[in-house]
Amino acid sequence: YELTQPPSVSVSPGQTARISCSGNALPDQFAYWYQQKPGQAPLLIIYKDTERPSGIPARFSGSSSGTTVTLTISGVQAEDEADYYCQSADISGVYEIFGGGTKLTVL
Amino acid sequence: QLQLQASGPGLVKTSETLSLTCTVSGASLDNHEFSWGWIRQPPGKGLEWIGNIYNNGSIFYKPSLKSRVAIVVDASKNQFSLKLQSATVTDTAVYYCALARYYYGSGALAFDVWGQSTMVSVSS
Numbered sequence: 001y002e003l004t005q006p007p008s009v010s011v012s013p014g015q016t017a018r019i020s021c022s023g024n025a026l027p028d029q030f031a032y033w034y035q036q037k038p039g040q041a042p043l044l045i046i047y048k049d050t051e052r053p054s055g056i057p058a059r060f061s062g063s064s065s066g067t068t069v070t071l072t073i074s075g076v077q078a079e080d081e082a083d084y085y086c087q088s089a090d091i092s093g094v095y096e097i098f099g100g101g102t103k104l105t106v107l
Numbered sequence: 108q109l110q111l112q113a114s115g116p117g118l119v120k121t122s123e124t125l126s127l128t129c130t131v132s133g134a135s136l137d138n139h140e141f142s143w144g145w146i147r148q149p150p151g152k153g154l155e156w157i158g159n160i161y162n163n164g165s166i167f168y169k170p171s172l173k174s175r176v177a178i179v180v181d182a183s184k185n186q187f188s189l190k191l192q193s194a195t196v197t198d199t200a201v202y203y204c205a206l207a208r209y210y211y212g213s214g215a216l217a218f219d220v221w222g223q224s225t226m227v228s229v230s231s
């Protein structure tokens with residue numbers, strides 16, 4: 001089972017970045033999104049497809065449609081440059097899996 | 108404040124057992140709301156889930172690692188450990204321990220709190 005993400009996304013400051021994650025079990029399992037900056041541990045930024053943990057800026061949002069979930073960053077800032085990973089489980093809900101990661105570059 | 112700290116040898120010889128410990132503070136490993144897991148990241152690559160242990164005794168491992176890996180809880184020390192047998196150079200990675208939450212309606216876990224990582228190099 002795989003979660004497929006684009007390797008890279010580039011946007012200019014103030015624009016909207018969208019990062020997709022596709023997987024056959026996503027209609028049945030929650031998806032989560034993590035932000036990872038160099039040398040740091042990943043940070044959970046979206047849980048249960050669309051929920052945002054406290055302390056995460058409102059410009060980060062998640063959506064789900066069928067076998068694809070999407071992380072949207074509205075009004076991208078330079079500090080948002082990072083690697084972003086989606087994560088979910090297989091259809092059984094037992095085995096966790098991470099997407100390959102997407103490098104967001106802020107031009 | 109909830110914190111996790113991974114520790115262990117930074118260098119392991121090929122064919123030997125990689126052993127790491129995660130020390131948890133600010134939460135009890137007996138808490139039924141949480142699961143405890145290990146994730147790794149080879150240099151320059153993405154995240155790879157290794158396995159999770161639940162306090163009902165259930166343990167799930169990545170299928171491709173299942174024959175070599177074990178996660179064990181020591182509740183008396185509030186620690187959980189990872190043992191990976193027959194280490195190879197492909198096990199070289201930054202290893203993270205993490206607290207995971209599960210939500211009704213899905214088996215997928217949210218890795219909510221990540222510990223300070225430990226880098227392990229496997230070499231002959």
